[in-house]
Amino acid sequence: MATKLVALGCIVYGAAETGRVDVLVNNVGHGTYGAVEDVPMDEARRRREVNVFGAARLTQLVLPHCVADRGRSSPAGCTAWPSTRGPHAPTHRLHRTALVTHPAPHRGEPVPLLAPGVIHIAISKTNNAYLIEGDDGLTLVDVGSGKAVDLLLRTMTELGRDPADLNRIVLTHAHPDHVRGAPALREHTGARVLIHAADAAWLSDGRVPSDGRSSPAARWFDQLPAAHWTPFKADATVEDGELIAGSGGLRVIHTPGHSPGHIALLHEPTRTVLVGDAVFHARLLGYGPATFAAEPAARASGAARIPTDVTAVGFGHGAPLTGPGVDAFQAFLAKQR
């Protein structure tokens, strides 16, 4: 059961009986305003003591409980820093030292370790990929556009990994915003590309077929060259219930509706679920747009196959959910059932 503890302006969300910590909200801090020549140095030192070293000490106290439990230790996970530009720089340094993160060049913000071994990579403002540490190299879930390939290669390098460590690319479905970069990334890394059999033919065609969307508007959109990709073949197909070998525990869950072969992936060791486009997290949680779905009426039954006893949720589009955020995901799916 979630417990909220309030102490000295900090809020800790977690389970008191187990010592588990889900979220730390640090509201302790103050500012000194005015021209720099008017600010007494003692006052400036006090501010630094509270804003920087106070935050550092809180992080020291809380982090072991996060890491021991779920390893979430990031702005989107265990610790949150609702801060203005001024204090953000020192907190960024805290993240760099205390947390496992990597820079997301398009935003310049650290990107969280969603769970131990599961890294969220924001490949654009709204599109995500996920890198998973496995027992046989790395696995990437979704690739995004061709433009994302450089970012993904750079991210692996910044994490201290050789891109050749990427052994498999799992595509949640064959839509251009998820697959377009896959052939180039495969060429750079030698990774094998996996997809559900029901979407495999779309990859080979380099486009969503004319009957692959339910709406006339989307079918018109699919005629445009911009909606196509370089045709390529998957190296293997996956099926419902399969545990992907070497991936570190990714279980395939077939969730048709958005596309016939859409899959979600459950990272069993951490109970982190990657839902692709079965559920969107835009301003609110919702199913992907009906316009772009192969079978809109099947979206709910497809998504209902996603387990809800999870600790973190990664979306194809929108910010991941961790801690109390997972409650909203559970409530969304429960409401549809």
Ligand SMILES: [Zn+2]
């Ligand atoms: Zn899609």
Ligand SMILES: [Zn+2]
């Ligand atoms: Zn998408």
